[in-house]
Amino acid sequence: MQMPPPDENTLGHRAEIAAGLRDLIGDAHVMDDDVSLKAYDSDGLSAYRQTPMLVALPGTTQEVSRVLAFCAKHEVKVVPRGAGTGLSGGALPLADGVTLGLGRFNRILDIDYPNRSAVVQPGVANLTISQAVDAAGYYYAPDPSSQIACSIGGNVAENSGGVHCLKYGLTTNNLLGVEMVLMGGEIIRAGGKQFDADGYDLLGLITGSEGMLGVITEVTVRILPKPPMARALLMGFASNDAAGQCVAGIIAAGIIPAGLELMDKLAVHAVEEFCHAGYPLDAEAILICELDGPEVEVEELARRVGDIAASCGATSSRVSESEAERQRFWLGRKSAFPAAGRISPDYYVMDGTIPRRRLAEVLNRISELSAQYGLKVANVFHAGDGNLHPLIFYDANVPGELERTEEMGGEILKLCVAVGGVLTGEHGVGVEKRDLMGVMFSETDLKQQQRVKCAFDSRQLLNPGKVFPTLHRCAELGRMHVHGGETAFPDLPRF
Amino acid sequence: MLQSLKPGSTGELVEAIEWAVSGTHPLELVGGGSKRALGRPMQTEMTLDLSALSGIREYAPEELVLTAGAATPIAEIEAALDEKAQMLAFEPADYGALLGVPEGATLGGVFACNISGPRRIKAGAARDHLLGFHAVSGRAEDFKAGGKVVKNVTGYDLCKLLAGSWGTLAALHEVSLKVLPAPERIRTVLIMGLDEDRAIAALGEAMSSAHDVSGAAHLPAAQAARSAISYVAKAGAAVTALRVEGIGPSVETRCRELRALFAGHGDGEELHSMNSRQFWREIRDVAPFAGDSRAVWRISLPPAAGALLVAALRELLVAEAYYDWGGGLVWLAPAAGEDAGAALIHAAAAAHGGHATLLRASGDVRAAIAVFKPQAPAVAALTARLKESFDPTGVLNPGRMYPGV
Numbered sequence: 080m081q082m083p084p085p086d087e088n089t090l091g092h093r094a095e096i097a098a099g100l101r102d103l104i105g106d107a108h109v110m111d112d113d114v115s116l117k118a119y120d121s122d123g124l125s126a127y128r129q130t131p132m133l134v135a136l137p138g139t140t141q142e143v144s145r146v147l148a149f150c151a152k153h154e155v156k157v158v159p160r161g162a163g164t165g166l167s168g169g170a171l172p173l174a175d176g177v178t179l180g181l182g183r184f185n186r187i188l189d190i191d192y193p194n195r196s197a198v199v200q201p202g203v204a205n206l207t208i209s210q211a212v213d214a215a216g217y218y219y220a221p222d223p224s225s226q227i228a229c230s231i232g233g234n235v236a237e238n239s240g241g242v243h244c245l246k247y248g249l250t251t252n253n254l255l256g257v258e259m260v261l262m263g264g265e266i267i268r269a270g271g272k273q274f275d276a277d278g279y280d281l282l283g284l285i286t287g288s289e290g291m292l293g294v295i296t297e298v299t300v301r302i303l304p305k306p307p308m309a310r311a312l313l314m315g316f317a318s319n320d321a322a323g324q325c326v327a328g329i330i331a332a333g334i335i336p337a338g339l340e341l342m343d344k345l346a347v348h349a350v351e352e353f354c355h356a357g358y359p360l361d362a363e364a365i366l367i368c369e370l371d372g373p374e375v376e377v378e379e380l381a382r383r384v385g386d387i388a389a390s391c392g393a394t395s396s397r398v399s400e401s402e403a404e405r406q407r408f409w410l411g412r413k414s415a416f417p418a419a420g421r422i423s424p425d426y427y428v429m430d431g432t433i434p435r436r437r438l439a440e441v442l443n444r445i446s447e448l449s450a451q452y453g454l455k456v457a458n459v460f461h462a463g464d465g466n467l468h469p470l471i472f473y474d475a476n477v478p479g480e481l482e483r484t485e486e487m488g489g490e491i492l493k494l495c496v497a498v499g500g501v502l503t504g505e506h507g508v509g510v511e512k513r514d515l516m517g518v519m520f521s522e523t524d525l526k527q528q529q530r531v532k533c534a535f536d537s538r539q540l541l542n543p544g545k546v547f548p549t550l551h552r553c554a555e556l557g558r559m560h561v562h563g564g565e566t567a568f569p570d571l572p573r574f
Numbered sequence: 575m576l577q578s579l580k581p582g583s584t585g586e587l588v589e590a591i592e593w594a595v596s597g598t599h600p601l602e603l604v605g606g607g608s609k610r611a612l613g614r615p616m617q618t619e620m621t622l623d624l625s626a627l628s629g630i631r632e633y634a635p636e637e638l639v640l641t642a643g644a645a646t647p648i649a650e651i652e653a654a655l656d657e658k659a660q661m662l663a664f665e666p667a668d669y670g671a672l673l674g675v676p677e678g679a680t681l682g683g684v685f686a687c688n689i690s691g692p693r694r695i696k697a698g699a700a701r702d703h704l705l706g707f708h709a710v711s712g713r714a715e716d717f718k719a720g721g722k723v724v725k726n727v728t729g730y731d732l733c734k735l736l737a738g739s740w741g742t743l744a745a746l747h748e749v750s751l752k753v754l755p756a757p758e759r760i761r762t763v764l765i766m767g768l769d770e771d772r773a774i775a776a777l778g779e780a781m782s783s784a785h786d787v788s789g790a791a792h793l794p795a796a797q798a799a800r801s802a803i804s805y806v807a808k809a810g811a812a813v814t815a816l817r818v819e820g821i822g823p824s825v826e827t828r829c830r831e832l833r834a835l836f837a838g839h840g841d842g843e844e845l846h847s848m849n850s851r852q853f854w855r856e857i858r859d860v861a862p863f864a865g866d867s868r869a870v871w872r873i874s875l876p877p878a879a880g881a882l883l884v885a886a887l888r889e890l891l892v893a894e895a896y897y898d899w900g901g902g903l904v905w906l907a908p909a910a911g912e913d914a915g916a917a918l919i920h921a922a923a924a925a926h927g928g929h930a931t932l933l934r935a936s937g938d939v940r941a942a943i944a945v946f947k948p949q950a951p952a953v954a955a956l957t958a959r960l961k962e963s964f965d966p967t968g969v970l971n972p973g974r975m976y977p978g979v
Contacts (some may be wrong), residue, residue: 193878283734333755376824530963
């Protein structure tokens with residue numbers, strides 16, 4: 080992975096930079112020893128590692144502002160980091176960069192039930208928000224599978240999803256406001272507790288910007304009343320085609336389940352060995368469909384989904400009869416990644432999105448690629464919204480296997496784009512899919528995105544080397560290339 | 575002399591903006607023309623008539639995704655969705671009657687102004703439904719962002735930035751959006767006779783309940799009396815309304831439970847499908863203020879503060895108001911003054927954690943006062959840099975939102 084070349088001048092002044100940061104945020108919160116730095120050398124995409132030059136852990140918005148202004152003044156690159164659970168390398172350090180950890184921002188500041196919102200610091204774990212409002216009957220809807228550990232600030236940076244985003248949306252649809260600090264140290268607010276913000280939608284823009292536009296220092300989220308009931312259906316099918324038809328049938332019937340997950344045979348077998356969730360081992364694919372809401376609605380929709388499954392030739396179909404059984408249906412799905420870890424030395428998680436109607440075709444093509452590359456693939460899939468998570472099994476100790484895995488992963492993502500989908504549904508581009516951006520976007524598209532980056536950070540000091548395959552200088556991007564006078568336009572009537 | 579450029583293709587749109595840039599000829603972007611009286615009046619030489627860039631290009635109901643030319647009329651979209659029992663869940667408003675112009679809102683205009691109706695509290699805003707777009711920037715470059723699938727985090731979310739940018743960044747020419755199944759049944763529970771404080775509290779209680787309310791509005795008696803629905807108009811009292819949608823048995827149960835919840839709060843009444851649709855259209859399109867010419871403000875704020883804001887403003891000026899979004903959206907019509915009450919209203923909205931937008935006023939008034947909330951200096955500077963990154967010579971809707979942007 081090619082990263083921007085380290086700046087020799089910055090590296091040469093490492094000690095002075097550390098001293099300057101210590102003056103700003105205190106000795107205890109700046110790390111420069113190898114052992115401490117090692118702990119920050121990767122995020123959830125552990126195939127890529129880089130020890131940062133320094134780690135700074137500010138504790139207040141003002142401190143973040145001072146650190147960024149200091150780094151801007153001395154042209155030092157900064158990589159923001161939440162809990163480090165991201166799967167695309169968005170928090171991969173730079174050899175000449177300061178990793179800015181937000182772990183000390185760990186407080187819930189305000190829970191406002193009359194306005195159904197909570198104001199939290201970015202280092203608060205996703206699940207902690209739901210736990211804090213649980214007793215009052217509320218929850219925070221987006222639930223990425225790392226929700227015990229991942230931070231809400233990281234969720235904002237990555238626009239994280241989860242199994243419930245088909246019905247409840249991604250992070251971006253569940254935010255009301257943020258406070259953030261720009262690379263120059265300016266502190267700005269976007270949104271608040273109201274339903275829509277004024278001016279350009281900076282809240283929407285910062286969400287999913289992968290730590291490249293600003294550092295989030297406070298987040299206001301929407302909290303929702305918990306649905307009174309949830310039930311899950313576990314359905315088995317003899318083919319991917321039949322399972323795909325069932326997904327289309329459910330949506331076409333006007334039903335938006337809270338979650339709609341597909342697992343293929345290899346994934347089912349892996350999790351059954353791991354946790355005995357009770358999945359049908361004879362099925363080629365299973366679907367888990369969760370319905371939530373008022374009791375009478377859940378009962379009726381469960382009946383309708385059961386009918387649709389039967390009409391699609393389901394080989395088995397069960398509705399959870401208790402909360403314990405519903406949890407058990409989910410247990411297998413939620414154990415898919417650790418289960419994969421049990422049966423293979425290493426695995427690589429992909430994250431493309433495709434139009435649902437191309438599901439069977441894409442799964443079949445992935446099987447072909449699997450045979451061609453000699454690498455097993457298990458498919459776990461947010462089928463409701465078309466978000467595919469193929470897990471490629473490999474062994475990093477076998478020379479060349481990681482490279483082959485990455486190449487095959489790239490082929491899968493190109494396939495997603497070719498059928499009308501996108502490179503990433505919820506994990507982000509980071510460094511992982513950076514060099515594939517050209518598959519989906521033209522140079523013009525990417526340059527316009529980079530100009531947006533320049534509007535926030537004109538010297539590209541904040542998390543450079545992520546998302547965009549080619550770094551252009553902002554001055555170059557800013558130039559206009561219009562053929563002044565060449566267009567013979569005085570002849571307006573032709574429009 | 576006002577002239578118009580009417581590109582018939584993306585290539586011609588690029589050429590039109592190239593021409594504008596090469597001679598710095600500012601353009602007013604127009605789709606259906608229904609929103610020309612919104613925002614700050616502009617000093618443009620020419621209109622860029624986008625109406626030819628219209629038509630549904632791809633609609634797969636089972637994908638919940640529709641792609642269309644940006645100038646496709648909302649009416650055409652809704653007719654196509656209706657055939658498949660689907661809808662635009664964010665319920666775009668049509669301000670034609672309010673502004674005294676013909677109806678004719680287009681997809682591009684609705685997204686460019688991020689206009690959402692009563693269901694915003696449940697389904698999200700227009701911006702939440704824009705999945706992807708193609709547009710020509712003020713650099714005369716055709717570019718795209720987003721995609722045609724409902725879940726996508728590839729690259730910056732420029733859909734959000736374009737939604738609500740009022741045509742100041744780029745001319746949209748194709749949009750892909752998320753559509754949703756239409757509810758099988760719609761009912762509205764009405765509670766009569768609540769004062770504004772108690773009404774906002776009741777709306778909040780309903781929205782905090784598990785009854786999945788998709789509309790939460792309050793009309794004081796004077797505004798209720800203007801409704802075309804006789805139950806509402808003849809109530810002779812304030813009307814607090816809660817919409818419940820979904821499959822039949824669920825809707826009936828939830829209505830019953832909501833009525834039980836508010837049994838002690840005055841008389842109850844229920845609107846069925848036809849009347850419900852009409853009622854929420856009136857709320858959406860600001861019908862209570864359509865019949866006169868006063869200034870109309872749209873104030874977005876934390877829902878629980880809705881009645882407090884209006885009470886505070888009534889200490890300072892004479893105004894009528896009604897509430898949507900559970901109190902989080904206040905429609906305010908102050909008695910006419912030269913500045914439409916701008917200074918007081920902006921200050922009060924900010925003091926209550928929200929922001930105000932002047933939706934209806936003469937061009938002179940809109941030119942003289944801040945139509946949108948004045949921005950903090952760091953945000954204003956960032957806004958100007960974003961504008962410059964898309965439209966460095968300022969040819970697209972210059973000044974529509976803020977001077978110089």
